[in-house]
Every structure is written in structure tokens, then in C-alpha cells.
Amino acid sequence: MSSFDETQDFVVVGSGGGSMCAALVMRSAGKSVLILEKTDLIGGTTARSGGVMWIPNNPFMKAAGVPDSLEQASTYLDHVVGDHNDTPGASRARRRAYLIQGPRMLDFLIGKGLKFSRIAQWPDYYDEAPGSSVPGRTVVADLFDVNRLGDAKSLLRPNFLNLPAPLEDVMKLPHVKKSWAAKKALARMGVRALVAKVTGKKYVTAGAALQGQMFLAARTAGVDLRVNSAVSQLIVEDDAVTGVVTEKDGKPWRIGARLGVLVNAGGFALNQQMRDQYIPGSSTKHTSVIESDTGEMILEMTRAGAALAQMDATIGSPLSLPPGGEEWPIKPGAQNVAAAPHAILVDQSGVRYLNEGGSYTEFCQRMVERDKEVPALPSYVVFDSDAMASTMIAGTLPGARKPDPWYEQGYLKKADTIDALAGLLAIDPAVLRKTVDRFNGFVAANKDDDFKRGARAYDRWLGDPFHKPSETLGTIGKAPFYAIPVIPGDVGTMGGVVTDEQARVLREDGSPIARLYATGVSTASVMGRTSPGSGVNIGPSFVWGFVAANHALTVAG
Structure with a gap:
């Protein structure tokens, strides 16, 4: 057994969509959690994005009287995603687990005090297909006052929208010359900016609002978040992942993980060598991911025995x-x-x-x-x-x-x-x-x-x-x-390591690598090579982070 410089119950690599969700599950059970972020900012590509999650049968649909169910959503995904031998990330078992666990994940976060809502009208992309929803299944975070983070607000990755308005209002603004609803949205934005200035608030929207809330909740719960802490290696002993190697004070730093390691370190959209291998003809100059999306943790997981799939998908x-x-x-x-x-x-x-x-x-x-x-x-x-x-x-x-x-x-x-x-x-x-x-x-x-x-x-x-x-x-x-x-x-790759319905990383023979989990675009997407609706990167990232942490706790007994 290795000696470690420190030991945590659960270690998360990357601070994107599902990382802090998994951490909150662990902290709710009284377990210690460490999130290691390669860059100097928290939030991943999620924080810079629209921050939309595609979660069928969510509580906000129920509250608005919008019909949906597990069966309806399953029918839709079965039709749109389908069953293919070369998309193991999108197996029927994984799709069903996603649809079951999505509403549970939201209920968990809402129970922790996080604030969400739904866009009133954002149709599924294949609304002619059976089981679709024309009102849509999107969930977004409410506006967030970044000043609630105190000095740590400088660590939150900025969003592409620097406007104090919810995403639904922002989407109306291009029609401001034609629409009274858009004019009202613009007026609300102006009033909100004025009030915020007087009251000392600074609102962020979209992905920054989502990750700002998650960051605050994680800090409040006692999660240890460290920036400038790239992981260079997974420590594997007796066919199980027991920790990671990062760097501290310019030297390798070995961290043990009693319950497991969750990798949520992005995809490989900025790795031209991997693009040339898996998506020939594509370019790193034509993606909108953040600077750390370079694929090294996908490669490191393969060194530990992980299978890859759907690597040509974006x-x-x-x-x-x-x-x-x-x-x-x-x-x-x-x-x-x-x-x-x-x-x-x-x-x-x-x-x-x-x-x-x-x-x-x-x-x-x-x-x-x-x-x-x-x-x-x-x-x-x-x-x-x-x-x-x-x-x-x-x-x-x-x-x-x-x-x-x-x-x-x-x-x-x-x-x-x-x-x-x-x-x-x-x-x-x-x-x-x-x-x-x-x-x-x-x-x-x-x-x-x-x-x-x-x-x-x-x-x-x-x-x-x-x-x-x-x-x-x-x-x-x-x-x-x-x-x-x-x-x-x-806006990101959809291929990576193959995971099962428990978010466990699998080998080529289908067996799980003990205590190694993955989520986000480090994995082969549960959507296969398709985009059934808006938020099919961020939604699964949160859901599989939630699932991974719960499974690790169950194994721990």
C-alpha cells in the first residue's frame, strides 16, 4: 500500500458541472472531499456556458403543468438516440438511469437551498419524435449575487454574458425593437443593475450563476477546493484506484482517496493530436471550450485500463x-x-x-x-x-x-x-x-x-x-x-471513457475499475452522438456526479 502525503475520503479531478454536486453528496454523509482544479479558476466550461441542464420529468415542469414522465422521456430518447453497438455510453441501462436520477439530483440540490427555474419554452430538438416535449425540459439556475462568495468571487470563472438578467430575458433582447416583452426584459435588467449598485450586489447569469451557487454551497459545506492543482497521475494498486498525484510547492504530492476518485476534467477539444486521431479534419481553433480541455485525464484513465468510445462525436x-x-x-x-x-x-x-x-x-x-x-x-x-x-x-x-x-x-x-x-x-x-x-x-x-x-x-x-x-x-x-x-x-467533445449506470469507469471487457468514477465530457456521452435538447452536456455531468458519489457511499457501507 502506498504512502500518501495526505488522505481524503473522496477526490474530484476538475471543478466543472458535476464536481461540486458530487462533493455536496459526500459532505451530506460527513465525508471529506477535495476538488483539484488544474486552472486558476473554478467552474470549468460549465461556468462560461449557458448553464442549461436537460432534465426530463423535472419538478418545474410538474409545477407548471407541463406533462412528462419517465416513460415519455424514455420513448423520446429511445427514438432519437437509439441503440448502437458503437455507443456504449448511451446504452439503454445508462439512458434509463439518467432519466431516473436526473429529478432526484435536482431535488437534492433544491433541498440544499440552491435556486433553479425552467425556461418557459425551449422545445426538444426533435419535437416531431414520440415522447418529445415542445415546452421543453430545460432547467437553469436563478441569478446569483457573486458577492456572496466574498474574496473567493475572483476564483469563479466568468460567463460569456456580462448581464444582470436571467437567460430567458437575455434571449428576448434581439427582438427589443419589435417586442414589448423584450422591452420589459431590458427595463428589468436596467432596474436590477441600478438596485444592485445601490445594495452592493453583483449578479451573474447563465453558467456562472449555476456554478456560483454550486461553489458557494460547496465552500459552505466544507469542501476543500484547490486551484492550480493539475493531476498528473492516478494511483492504481491491486486493480483499484487509491489516489492521485498532483503538485504542491513545485513537488509531486500524493493524495489518497478512501472511497474513490471522480474524474470530471473536461474532454479533448483543445488537443489537436487527439483531434487528428479521432476527429480528422477538425481544429482546436473551432471550439469554444476553456483552455484546460486538453484530454490528458482521458489518456490517464486509459493507462489505468479504461475503455474509450464515441471519440469521433462532438x-x-x-x-x-x-x-x-x-x-x-x-x-x-x-x-x-x-x-x-x-x-x-x-x-x-x-x-x-x-x-x-x-x-x-x-x-x-x-x-x-x-x-x-x-x-x-x-x-x-x-x-x-x-x-x-x-x-x-x-x-x-x-x-x-x-x-x-x-x-x-x-x-x-x-x-x-x-x-x-x-x-x-x-x-x-x-x-x-x-x-x-x-x-x-x-x-x-x-x-x-x-x-x-x-x-x-x-x-x-x-x-x-x-x-x-x-x-x-x-x-x-x-x-x-x-x-x-x-x-x-x-462546444465540446462527446467521447471519452466508457462508464456504466453507476458512473463507474469500465475496462474493455466491461468490468469496472474499482473506485474510479467519471462524469462530464471526460466520458462517452449518454446521448451517443446526438443532441436531443438543450443542456445535454451539463445535465449529464451533474447527474453522473450525483450518481457516482452515492454509489461510492453505498460501497463504503
Whole structure:
């Protein structure tokens, strides 16, 4: 048996989504917990994200009278995710465990005083499938006053939104010129900012609100959280993980873990070598994860015997990168433009080939598949002046005035006719004109016969709620016309070590590695290669962290 420099009951590697949830379970049982964070900030990619959790049959749905059940959600996942030999992370046993444990996890956190709510309308991405929910199954954290953390507030990773408004209000703001609800949301934000200034509060939203609450709860419960504490090795003895090696004062520091180790250290989105091996053609420059998402703990778990799966899968994010966009921490998305009225996506031959709405993960998958037949990387969003006037593009507000470098460097193409635009894109004008005319015919009939855009509630949700009769179908006809390039990006990987319904890490033969657990994007996703709804990274991270800690306690007796 190894000698250790210190010993804890439970050690968690990484401070993202499920880490502090697992820690709170352990502390509720009176066990000591240490969270080791590689960077100098707490919260992981979760803190920087939208902070949305996809939790079917959650208590907020019940309170609002929105129907759901274990059976309904199972039907949906069975249809959308399906059963595949190459997605062991998404086995039926794992999917069912996730659906059972999700509401229990929320009940546990609510019982600890954490505050959550649901977005009133955020449809599942495949709402035409049996068992779907059109109102949606999303859960978000309430606004959080970061000053409650005291001096530790400087350790919380900032969010991409620096606004004192709940995520639901923020999503209304692009329509502030058209919507009284958006105007009221903006007014609430202004009043809240003024009151906060007077009362000495500082509100954060989205993922920072989620992780801020978790950070405060963990500190209050006595969890030991250490930053700048990368783990270099899992200590394995007699086929069991007994601890980890980190660093203290510039020297290796061995920490024993009586009940187990939970790895929640992110994926490998910023490891180009692993991308080249598992997702050839993809780039670290096209992801929006935090700087520590480099995959070394996935590799370390394989050294301990873990099996890997689903390593080619990502949570897709269609991107349109203006000059300098590759250097932005959060890469600018493009689906909001492509799915807006008066816009379509075409390949480099000028042909439309997908439903611009729907799941962003499927959107990116279809781009890659199309490129095997016809050049489609990049593809182009083609849109008219109506779309330009009403749609946010690459982080800029609606309106025709865009930065000069966008035009000068060829990112944003502009022409007075579709034929002239085709020339700028090196596309046969007759082909692009035929594509646009065909789409305009669908708009006139209010029915997309090619790809059924607008048939889904989610397609319409992505569009403009004030554009009628269709929120997503609009004629491309008002000059000048524009085009921007689109490429497949991601907000994280979905492949990693294989875990079972107890969050135990498994070997190739299916046997568990004793006392080694994993959650988050360090694991092969329970969603397989799909995105059934919003929050299918963060929701599972929390749920499997909750499950892992409870299982470790059960084994301990």
C-alpha cells in the first residue's frame, strides 16, 4: 500500500458541472472531499456556458403543468438516440438511469437551498419524435449575487454574458425593437443593475450563476477546493484506484482517496493530436471550450485500463468566423442566421442540402457528410436585406452597418443581385438562382417540401417569433444580397471513457475499475452522438456526479 502525503475520503479531478454536486453528496454523509482544479479558476466550461441542464420529468415542469414522465422521456430518447453497438455510453441501462436520477439530483440540490427555474419554452430538438416535449425540459439556475462568495468571487470563472438578467430575458433582447416583452426584459435588467449598485450586489447569469451557487454551497459545506492543482497521475494498486498525484510547492504530492476518485476534467477539444486521431479534419481553433480541455485525464484513465468510445462525436456548433474570429474565446455561431427568415444554407455548388433549423449537432454532421460528395466546407448562408436588418450576425446587432474589414477581407459578400452574389462565391449563377427560386416557392406555399424546415416547433423557435406566417421561412428577394461562410465547430467533445449506470469507469471487457468514477465530457456521452435538447452536456455531468458519489457511499457501507 502506498504512502500518501495526505488522505481524503473522496477526490474530484476538475471543478466543472458535476464536481461540486458530487462533493455536496459526500459532505451530506460527513465525508471529506477535495476538488483539484488544474486552472486558476473554478467552474470549468460549465461556468462560461449557458448553464442549461436537460432534465426530463423535472419538478418545474410538474409545477407548471407541463406533462412528462419517465416513460415519455424514455420513448423520446429511445427514438432519437437509439441503440448502437458503437455507443456504449448511451446504452439503454445508462439512458434509463439518467432519466431516473436526473429529478432526484435536482431535488437534492433544491433541498440544499440552491435556486433553479425552467425556461418557459425551449422545445426538444426533435419535437416531431414520440415522447418529445415542445415546452421543453430545460432547467437553469436563478441569478446569483457573486458577492456572496466574498474574496473567493475572483476564483469563479466568468460567463460569456456580462448581464444582470436571467437567460430567458437575455434571449428576448434581439427582438427589443419589435417586442414589448423584450422591452420589459431590458427595463428589468436596467432596474436590477441600478438596485444592485445601490445594495452592493453583483449578479451573474447563465453558467456562472449555476456554478456560483454550486461553489458557494460547496465552500459552505466544507469542501476543500484547490486551484492550480493539475493531476498528473492516478494511483492504481491491486486493480483499484487509491489516489492521485498532483503538485504542491513545485513537488509531486500524493493524495489518497478512501472511497474513490471522480474524474470530471473536461474532454479533448483543445488537443489537436487527439483531434487528428479521432476527429480528422477538425481544429482546436473551432471550439469554444476553456483552455484546460486538453484530454490528458482521458489518456490517464486509459493507462489505468479504461475503455474509450464515441471519440469521433462532438456537440456541434455551426460557426461563421469574421476576421479575428478564430481567436475569440466564444466562437460566433451561424445557425441563428441560417434558420432566420430570408436565409438559406448552400454548398459550394450553390445547392441547398439540409434543414437549417433543428439540432446544431446534426447540422454540423450533415455539413461533414455533404462535403464527402460535394465541396461544403465552408458552406454559405445566403440572405437578403430583410435578414440583415433583423438578425444578429457574428455577435453584431441587426442592421446593415458591419465592420469594414468584413468586406475588405472577403468574409461578408454583398451584391445587388443573386447572380452577382454567385459570382463572388465562385458558384454557377444559374444554380444559385434556381436554389433561391425553389426556396421562395416553398415560402409562398408556407411549406418546405425539400427539408421540412418549419415543421418542427424547434425550427420555428430558432427563427423570428414576429415573422408571419412562418417564423423561419421568408422570401429571399430584397436587395442587396449577402453571404457569409459557415463551418462545423463545437462546444465540446462527446467521447471519452466508457462508464456504466453507476458512473463507474469500465475496462474493455466491461468490468469496472474499482473506485474510479467519471462524469462530464471526460466520458462517452449518454446521448451517443446526438443532441436531443438543450443542456445535454451539463445535465449529464451533474447527474453522473450525483450518481457516482452515492454509489461510492453505498460501497463504503
